[in-house]
Amino acid sequence: MVSTTLKVVAPDGLTGDAVNQLTNELSKYQFKIMLKYQGTTTVATSSLGVMSLGVPGGANFELSVDGTTDQLEKIIQALVDSKMVERL
Template sequence: MAEQTMTITAADGVHARPATALVQVAGQYESDVNIEYKGKSVNMKSIMGVMSLGIPNGAEIKFTAEGSDEDQAVEALVQKTKEEGLGE
């Protein structure tokens, strides 16, 4: 299993537009990809799941992936999070 923890720095947190971008990235991989926040884990390939977390500014999140391309999936999500100005 691959995992990476990040802190959300965007003033609006993870709102609809960047969440959609992250879901699209996750959908490109075969691995099971999840995002965790406050002890709750949801499928990164589900926009409704990601939005249900209500991730605010300052939140610590963790991307996890398990499968044949898990490392690439987590790395791509970390990169996209940075590109979208969401976190570090």
């Protein structure tokens, strides 16, 4: 797995619409994507799993993929372009 740390841009964090937008975007990919926040990890395509992390606005979290660095970079760029996260 390859991973990186990103920052949540949404002021309310990963809740409601932000989670739906995130999971819909990540569901487009055919490889395993995980989110980790404060020691808890969940499958990034699970709305309930992502909401259970309780990631607040402005917080840093880890995104990892069971794939290549190029696949990770493609996901990061899609999330940055959709204004969901910032690179650190």
